[in-house]
Amino acid sequence: MVNEELASKLYEIADLLDLDGERFKPEAYRRAARVLEQTVEDLELIRREHRLGSIPGIGEALTKKIEEYLDTGKIGYLDKLRTAHPSGVVKLMRLEGLGPKTARRLWLELGVASPTELIHAIDEGRLSGVKGFGTKRIAQFREAAIKGPNRERIGLPVAQAVADQLLKDLADTGVSYDRLTYAGSLRRRRETVGDLDLLATSPKPAALIDAFVKLPSVESVKMSGDTKATVLLKSGLQVDLRVVAPESFGAALQYFTGSKDHNIQIRTMALERNLSINEYGITRHGTLVRAKEEAEVYSVLDLPYIRPELRENSGEIEAAHSGELPDQPDSFLPSAELHIHTSGALEPWLEAGRNVGLDTLGFVLTPGAPDLGGARVSRSNGTPIHALRGWEVEASIQSSREIPWTEIDYLLLRPDASGALDLEVLDSTAISEHRVPAFIVHLEELRPSPSKIRWDLMSQASLGLEVGVMDDRVTCESSLVRKAVTSGVRIMISSRPLRTQDLRRIMLARDLAYRGWAGRQDFYDPSHTSLPG
Numbered sequence: 001m002v003n004e005e006l007a008s009k010l011y012e013i014a015d016l017l018d019l020d021g022e023r024f025k026p027e028a029y030r031r032a033a034r035v036l037e038q039t040v041e042d043l044e045l046i047r048r049e050h051r052l053g054s055i056p057g058i059g060e061a062l063t064k065k066i067e068e069y070l071d072t073g074k075i076g077y078l079d080k081l082r083t084a085h086p087s088g089v090v091k092l093m094r095l096e097g098l099g100p101k102t103a104r105r106l107w108l109e110l111g112v113a114s115p116t117e118l119i120h121a122i123d124e125g126r127l128s129g130v131k132g133f134g135t136k137r138i139a140q141f142r143e144a145a146i147k148g149p150n151r152e153r154i155g156l157p158v159a160q161a162v163a164d165q166l167l168k169d170l171a172d173t174g175v176s177y178d179r180l181t182y183a184g185s186l187r188r189r190r191e192t193v194g195d196l197d198l199l200a201t202s203p204k205p206a207a208l209i210d211a212f213v214k215l216p217s218v219e220s221v222k223m224s225g226d227t228k229a230t231v232l233l234k235s236g237l238q239v240d241l242r243v244v245a246p247e248s249f250g251a252a253l254q255y256f257t258g259s260k261d262h263n264i265q266i267r268t269m270a271l272e273r274n275l276s277i278n279e280y281g282i283t284r285h286g287t288l289v290r291a292k293e294e295a296e297v298y299s300v301l302d303l304p305y306i307r308p309e310l311r312e313n314s315g316e317i318e319a320a321h322s323g324e325l326p327d328q329p330d331s332f333l334p335s336a337e338l339h340i341h342t343s344g345a346l347e348p349w350l351e352a353g354r355n356v357g358l359d360t361l362g363f364v365l366t367p368g369a370p371d372l373g374g375a376r377v378s379r380s381n382g383t384p385i386h387a388l389r390g391w392e393v394e395a396s397i398q399s400s401r402e403i404p405w406t407e408i409d410y411l412l413l414r415p416d417a418s419g420a421l422d423l424e425v426l427d428s429t430a431i432s433e434h435r436v437p438a439f440i441v442h443l444e445e446l447r448p449s450p451s452k453i454r455w456d457l458m459s460q461a462s463l464g465l466e467v468g469v470m471d472d473r474v475t476c477e478s479s480l481v482r483k484a485v486t487s488g489v490r491i492m493i494s495s496r497p498l499r500t501q502d503l504r505r506i507m508l509a510r511d512l513a514y515r516g517w518a519g520r521q522d523f524y525d526p527s528h529t530s531l532p533g
């Protein structure tokens with residue numbers, strides 16, 4: 001998506017200007033980048049209509065750079081900045097916990113110009129005694145330099161599976177703890193996860209840490225202390241475990257869930273009210289009041305609880321303040337899974353669907369698929385569960401004659417074999433005449449990028465968007481969901497199941513959609529629609 005690509009370029013400019021010690025410009029670029037990230041309309045379109053200047057925070061100089069980027073795919077100013085800085089210093093800046101300001105100090109004050117030089121400087125003791133660099137911080141620098149700038153991120157569903165297994169393994173050791181959960185980007189349902197952050201309370205912290213570092217899935221122990229440990233799993237994923245005091249669990253959970261930007265904004269708000277918030281609790285007039293529950297952090301600021309999925313400092317605090325947060329997903333359970341391809345028996349699917357609380361399952365008709373026959377509602381074993389018949393075709397079909405309209409309950413439309421999604425040639429008249437709900441699916445197959453999705457056409461033709469969670473990744477970014485929702489497009493969540501047990505992923509799909517600001521009314525729910533037949 002061109003908006004996001006450009007935003008990342010602006011962030012890079014801001015970082016490089018920070019490295020130069022510029023004072024106000026970096027923040028101006030970051031502000032503009034954030035605005036672009038949240039702009040629903042494609043920049044190409046805005047530009048064509050000469051409306052770039054009307055985007056808040058985008059002045060004349062930035063307009064020129066945006067136009068340059070749209071025309072040439074480059075920003076000369078950024079290229080100049082890139083060549084003006086030693087690449088090693090840029091790598092320093094990208095290390096975890098460093099950032100441009102620290103990299104600048106290391107570079108100018110100590111002549112350290114790369115991660116390798118940083119390790120040498122630390123080992124020679126050249127950082128000791130330097131203002132602002134305590135022993136702890138220096139140790140973190142060294143660890144970050146060894147790890148290097150680019151850790152690979154893993155897909156949300158994989159991270160969730162690893163975390164579930166880890167929590168189960170820890171429980172199976174029999175070690176005692178009271179609370180144990182994950183925080184960080186996994187809890188925020190970010191599409192990819194850098195590392196896992198576990199948080200616990202326990203009557204015996206040391207025993208819990210000990211059991212944790214000895215789990216069979218642990219490859220090596222990077223750090224192990226009284227209340228905190230960091231390990232590398234055999235799968236390559238890093239996991240931090242922190243054991244905190246029970247009275248501070250809520251504050252710690254809020255702190256380690258992040259995102260960092262959200263927390264900064266929350267703490268700034270607190271300071272304006274003469275409060276200070278950290279991972280232990282809330283301090284008022286010099287007295288620390290611990291926060292056992294996370295919601296206390298928000299209620300002390302007179303805010304409703306903001307769910308982790310939204311904590312990206314992308315308007316959620318303002319929305320909470322004005323009562324405009326999307327409906328919280330705990331109040332609405334997923335009701336349907338419409339994207340099942342199977343050639344096996346139906347009964348195990350219906351059973352599994354019922355177990356995760358679904359009331360409707362949709363089977364995509366293909367040669368060899370099970371015959372639903374007249375059995376539209378299965379009442380065996382209690383709660384009734386509806387079985388629907390779907391049909392999947394390429395969205396670019398120009399003729400709707402091949403679609404067995406009278407036999408199907410809904411339509412799934414996917415990109416064509418080349419990955420293109422051409423909604424202009426879609427026969428939307430036929431779809432609306434047959435009154436069949438239709439959804440765009442398999443967004444993960446879209447090439448080259450989703451920037452060309454015509455939200456206006458989708459909304460006009462009442463096409464819904466599939467937000468799916470597959471085995472190893474998600475079908476689309478939540479930023480795309482946000483654009484869909486803003487354009488009035490409804491969301492159809494799917495666990496993209498290959499096996500019956502995959503149906504459980506539907507919760508993750510719901511959370512991901514919520515992360516894209518989809519509220520209750522934005523979800524497609526077949527039970528609220530009268531079905532034909």
Ligand code: DGT
Pocket residue numbers: 183184185186190192193194195196197255256257258259260263264
């Ligand atoms: P990841 O692991 O890259 O997918 O993303 P996160 O958000 O899990 O980041 P991580 O693991 O570095 O830190 C977990 C949370 O801890 C983060 O979201 C906010 C909090 N946190 C960590 N370091 C800092 C920090 O230096 N300042 C602030 N304000 N919060 C931090």
Ligand code: CA
Pocket residue numbers: 184185186194195196197
């Ligand atoms: Ca993390």
Ligand code: CA
Pocket residue numbers: 184195196197240
């Ligand atoms: Ca971490």
